[in-house]
Amino acid sequence: MSASTVTQSFEDDARDIHDHGKAISPGEIAIGVVIGRTSEFFDFFVYAIASVLVFPTLIFPFVDRLQGTIYSFAVFALAFIARPIGSLIFIGVDRTYGRSVKLTIALFLLGTSTVAMGFLPSYESVGYWAIALLALLRIGQGIALGGAWDGLASLLSLNAPEKYRGWYAMLPQLGAPFGLLVASGLFAFFVVSLPTVDFFAWGWRYPFFVAFAINVVALFARLRLVVTPEFESMYEKQELQPEAVIETVRAEWRTIWLGSFAPLASFALFHMVTVFPLSWILLFTREAPGRFLVIEMIGAVIGLGATLVSGLLADRFGRRTLLGTIAVLIAVFAIAAPMLLSGGDMGERLFMGIGFVLFGLSFGQSSGAVASSLAPRHRYTGSALTTDLAWLFGAGFAPLAALLLSARFGLAASGAYLFSGAVFTLIALGLNKELAKRNIER
Template identity: 70%
Template sequence: GLASLLALNAPENRRGWYAMIPQLGAPIGLIVASALFAFFLNTLSAADFLDWGWRYPFFVAFAINVVALFARLRIVVTPSFQKLFETRELQPVPVHTAVKAEGPRIAIGAFAPLASFAMFHMVTVFPLSWVFLFTQETPVRFLLIEMVGAAFGLLSILASGLLADRYGRRTLLAITAAGIAAFSGFAPQLLNGGAIGELTFMISGFILLGLSFGQASGPVASSFSLANRYTASALTSDLAWLFGAGFAPLAALWISSQFGLIAAGAYLLSGAICTLVALWLNRELARSASDKQRAAKA
């Protein structure tokens, strides 16, 4: 992903800051989408919203994606990108080649941001679905709460860049994963705590999410060899979103409907544990590789 490439090619003492920049799009997009849906839900009849109103935010997203596409194409033609491509730092390789050479690290990289990606949907799609399906609250009011939470998330992502450069990206990911694990033990039940409980859940959740999500992309990308780094980073990013986010809203909603909100906390806890284990395995692999290099030189 873009965040991985920015982090790898940024000055060493600024990698956390550069890795954070692409992640800002998520809370900004969430604020825009929540505002649009809240507006249409509040002004249109149910029939009009179901007929055409729900499509409008997607048209806006399409327009934004067109702009983003041109921005990415401009990156491709920059001299720095061409230089990286010519030096083979950005050369794509076949997927099977990257998997064969970097399989264990790709798997670790896919699970390293699991807590962050699971948390992302636990404070966006999941609570909105829960409130709509299992409470008497209107979606408009909760969308406004979600916008407030996303604003805190935006500030936290900015803070993650500074903290990562000071203490290290993996250290920050490990600390926030532990925080998410603690959060999972009590926070989901706040959704049944009325307006104060919901606001507390969303703000605290988004703060944790921002600190984690800001550094979640490509935390182990530097472990890949130069020849495989481009393809392996892309695979890692896609697999992380698939396993960490693809099933999160539906799985959390289903187990919560069956066993209560505490079960959603258990789902989030499993993601935090996966992140901590993946970061530990990555450290052990790096230590083993370093020991082998020293032994070879000796």
């Protein structure tokens, strides 16, 4: 069967299950966006946690635990490098075959890549092929995420009432704390309930198997929205159509570049409070990983609440004002963070609590922070490229850089890394403000 025939079948099934002849409500838009983002973040957090708990032992047993984790974080970064490549590929698919074909292929690739990790053989079984397979599947995740961009977040924000733009911009970001909560909960359950031998033999694989089911649900939820006539009309009205990448970059390179750095503080903090502290606790303390995973679950709930609050604050004070203020607070937190993380039980709890509050407030408004500066015809492709580069610069190498710096120069060096992210965010926001003024004057 051709790709278009298969996708048409999925579209029909999505309509049959969800439509019932009723118009789509704004609440359904929000639900579709949140489900889609949750599936994406779940896949990434499952790998991130396994990169600390499992892969150093399973895939890199020929080096010590620290070096194995460094290698695992290097593979972690491959998805962020591959993501812009995925956008280039799937924008071409979108222009040729349509948004629903692109989404179907991308989400199946994402789910398949993640589930396949659950079947990975160990290094002891197949040698260096285990490393090659892990890297290949991680690249598959990144390419798929580039294709998973559907424009729904932009559509939701652009059609939001003027006074509630911050609230609607926040909704897609809820997927991150939800994804972390589910991924951490699954790993915590298996780590705590299974003997170590059973966990490494089969227990760690189950969270990866869950990914496929979540991705199928996300696919149907998103197809329900993007294939309907109402949404096609809205996409066309807002000019959210894929444009040629070269043309978009030529016309919007300044905005894309600034947009890549504007959320740097938020995206750096993203993995500094989720992935890096788990590696630090496991490598440099005697604490049980199950306990810290529970703390991460609590942190995810705090981050969820802070993300919701960010929508209210952004509508009251403005998105750029909120992002700039939180960037300053993140810079202050970066100075205190190393002392907190190395300060025992209470210090760890404060580190995670404060970190997730700042993460939620900043991440809730970080998506498309400068997207409004893009010309309408370039907004769809430009937003996708901006998001890809922001994740690459801000989050892709954060766990690796923080662990390398901390292992060599001490924990304070990781705080310096986070501080630099806050500085870049403030510079990018200031330059974008000046760029916006020039555009208005013209």
